[in-house]
Amino acid sequence: MPGLFILFLVAFALIALLGSVAMLLAIHRPPRKTFAVALALGCPTEPADLELDGEEAVFTFPDGHTSPGWVIRGQAEDGPTVVVLHGHRDSRYGALYRADLLAPYAGRVVVFDWPGHGDCSARWAHFGQREVADLLSVIDGLPADRVDGRPAGKPVLFGYSMGAQIAIKAAAEHPEQFAGVIADGPYRHWDSPLRTRLKLMRIPAWPFLYPVGAYYLVRGHLPGFDRLGFAQRLTVPLLVLHGTHDPICPHEEGEALAGAAPQGTFVSIKGGGHINLAGHDRETYHAALAGFFAELNG
Secondary structure, eight states, X not given: OHHHHHHHHHHXXXXXXXXXXHHHHHHHSOOOOOHHHHHHHTOOSSGGGGTOOEEEEEEEOTTSOEEEEEEEEOSOTTOOEEEEEOOTTOOHHHHHHHHHHHGGGOSEEEEEOOTTXXXXXXXXXXXXXXXXXXXXXXXXXXXXXXXXXXXXXXXXXXXXXXXXXHHHHHXXXXXXXXXXXXXXXXXXXXXXXXXXXXXXXTOOSHHHHHHHHHHHHHHTOSTTOOHHHHHHHOOSOEEEEEETTOSSSOHHXXXXXXXXXXXXXXXXXXXXXXXXXXXXXXXXXXXXHHHHHHHHHO
């Protein structure tokens, strides 16, 4: 019996170890939504597919890696530049849908690929540790004037899922750089989307999250990750859009982030899930966007 018990413990430890390694790889080397994948899924592969006028761009990150993207002409003559920060496992192709939603309010919309995503030359994603610096390099790479020669002004960040929590962090750390933040389906804690995904698969979280958490703790990634603290430091308007039935990023975390921000607004999309909130309730979604940009324009 003792031998059988020891064998069981060894097997359990091996499963936990392999599962944790697989989780780390899924975080840092997600499946890429490249041109071929987007084409196979029937997603738009260029702005013209959504009747948008866009120019190709290549952005260089601080580590020398490059990221392709587009600078898309908006429909609002006096609207700001809006930079779209896509979510985990997505890319600039998925971000084109958001560009279509934002074009009526923006002077231009910028989309690009995060490291480890899409067609970015960087092989690994960075768990939100380097992405703010990457974002700043994208903004630095934009023309100071829009295509019609008018000053661009401070950009607005629009992030969804992973991109939403990066947007909140970026605006808190660099308040002088941005005019506002829109967060679609954000999360507060590093492990929130991991826990919910495991729950959906009916897999217990603790055997895998504890080792992963220990790894990040040793690497120094966990202290200060809580996005509530960053939301409290925001000096610009924050609009949080969140579905009440979001199975990945908890609805209450989005509400808490908006409540913590000095200029936070929370819009709950009743019955909405994760990401496709505009498709679920387009009227409420656009009313929230229109109100946000009207406030910015003062």
